[in-house]
Amino acid sequence: MIDIYGDRISGNCLKVKWVAEHLGIAFAWHDVNVVTGATRTPALLALNPAGKVPFVVLPGGETLSESNAIIHHLAEGSALIPVDPLARARMLQWMFWEQYSHEPYVAVCRFQLRYLGHSAADLDPRLVERGHAALALMEATLAQRRFFAGDAVSLADVALVAYTRVAHEGGFDLAGYPKVRGWIGRAEQAIGIRD
Amino acid sequence: MIDIYGDRISGNCLKVKWVAEHLGIAFAWHDVNVVTGATRTPALLALNPAGKVPFVVLPGGETLSESNAIIHHLAEGSALIPVDPLARARMLQWMFWEQYSHEPYVAVCRFQLRYLGHSAADLDPRLVERGHAALALMEATLAQRRFFAGDAVSLADVALVAYTRVAHEGGFDLAGYPKVRGWIGRAEQAIGIRD
Structure with a gap:
C-alpha cells in the first residue's frame, strides 16, 4: 500500500x-x-x-x-519499462523532454486558462509558440513509430499523454496534429486511462 | 566510440x-x-x-x-547508478528536479549574465527567487546526506553540480550555502571534473 x-x-x-x-x-x-x-x-x-x-x-x-x-x-520490472537498453534510454529521453519542453508550455497554458480564469489573449505568446513546437515534434516522431519508446507503450507515453490529452483546454487545437490524436487514443487504451 | x-x-x-x-x-x-x-x-x-x-x-x-x-x-551498470531501488529512485527524483526546478533558473540567469551580456538589474526577479529556492532546498538536503542519492556519488550529483558549481556566474552568491559549497568539492573530486 x-x-x-x-x-x-x-x-x-x-x-x-x-x-x-x-x-x-x-x-x-x-x-x-x-x-x-x-x-x-x-x-x-x-x-x-x-x-x-x-x-x-x-x-x-x-x-x-x-x-x-x-x-x-x-514500474521497475514491469512491461512499462523496456528491457532493451536503447529503448529504455529513448523512454527516459522523452520523459526528461516532457518535463523541460512540453509541460512548462502545454500544461502551464491550460492551468492559466482553465484554473486561473485567464483569457487566451492574456497568455504569453512565447508559451503558446513553444507548446506548438512541442506538439509538432511529437507529430513528426509519431510518423515513425507507434509509441515514443518504440512499438510498445512505456512510461514515456504515460508522461506525455497526461497533458497532451487535455491540450485543448490550454488553447492548443489538436486538429493539426492527426498522428498525435491517434496516439492519444492508443496510449489511453494501452495504459487503461479512465479519467 | x-x-x-x-x-x-x-x-x-x-x-x-x-x-x-x-x-x-x-x-x-x-x-x-x-x-x-x-x-x-x-x-x-x-x-x-x-x-x-x-x-x-x-x-x-x-x-x-x-x-x-x-x-x-x-552509466548503466556502473557505480554511478545505485543498485538499491530506493536510492535509484531518489537519484532520478533529483535528476528530474534539476531539469524542472534548478536549471531553468540558475542556468538561465548565468546564460543571460555571462553569455548574453545582460546586467543583473535586467534579470527577471522571479528567476532569481526560484534559483535561490532551489539552492536552499539543496542546502537543507545536504544537511542530511553526503550526496543526493545517499552516501555515494551518483548521476544526481553529476546533474546538479553542472550548474551549481558556476551559479556565481549567474549572480547566485554561494556564501549563504556552506553545505552546497562543501558538496561541490566532494562531487567534483568523486566525478573527476577538471574543467
Whole structure:
C-alpha cells in the first residue's frame, strides 16, 4: 500500500494514479488542492520539502517526489519499462523532454486558462509558440513509430499523454496534429486511462 | 566510440563529457555554438530534430538527446547508478528536479549574465527567487546526506553540480550555502571534473 498525495486536475498527479492502477498497486489517494497552494502547508512541507505534488509515501515511510521518478520506481520490472537498453534510454529521453519542453508550455497554458480564469489573449505568446513546437515534434516522431519508446507503450507515453490529452483546454487545437490524436487514443487504451 | 555534440559553456553538455571521461568511454567531441543558434542548422536538425545540445550519436548510429537521459544510458551498470531501488529512485527524483526546478533558473540567469551580456538589474526577479529556492532546498538536503542519492556519488550529483558549481556566474552568491559549497568539492573530486 502506498499513499499518493495529489490533485486530479494535475496531469503530473494523474500519471502516478494511472501507473498504480495499471500495475495493480494498492494505494490511498490524498487530495491536495494545487490552486489554493495547499501543497505548502507545514504538514505537507514536513513530508515533502519541495512543496509540490505529486509525492508518494512508500511502505517503508520514505517520501518520493517528481512524477516521472515516482512512476519509474513503481514500474521497475514491469512491461512499462523496456528491457532493451536503447529503448529504455529513448523512454527516459522523452520523459526528461516532457518535463523541460512540453509541460512548462502545454500544461502551464491550460492551468492559466482553465484554473486561473485567464483569457487566451492574456497568455504569453512565447508559451503558446513553444507548446506548438512541442506538439509538432511529437507529430513528426509519431510518423515513425507507434509509441515514443518504440512499438510498445512505456512510461514515456504515460508522461506525455497526461497533458497532451487535455491540450485543448490550454488553447492548443489538436486538429493539426492527426498522428498525435491517434496516439492519444492508443496510449489511453494501452495504459487503461479512465479519467 | 561515441560522438558527442555540445558546447563547453553548457553544463548540460559537460555532464555528458564528464560521465564519458569518468567511465573511460572513448568519444569524439563536436563543438556546437549554443549562443549563435548553431544547434538549428539543417545538418544538426537532421541528426537531432529537437534542435538542442547535447546529443550523442551511438555506435549503432542512433541519436540520443536530453543530457540526463544520455548520462543514464552511458552509466548503466556502473557505480554511478545505485543498485538499491530506493536510492535509484531518489537519484532520478533529483535528476528530474534539476531539469524542472534548478536549471531553468540558475542556468538561465548565468546564460543571460555571462553569455548574453545582460546586467543583473535586467534579470527577471522571479528567476532569481526560484534559483535561490532551489539552492536552499539543496542546502537543507545536504544537511542530511553526503550526496543526493545517499552516501555515494551518483548521476544526481553529476546533474546538479553542472550548474551549481558556476551559479556565481549567474549572480547566485554561494556564501549563504556552506553545505552546497562543501558538496561541490566532494562531487567534483568523486566525478573527476577538471574543467
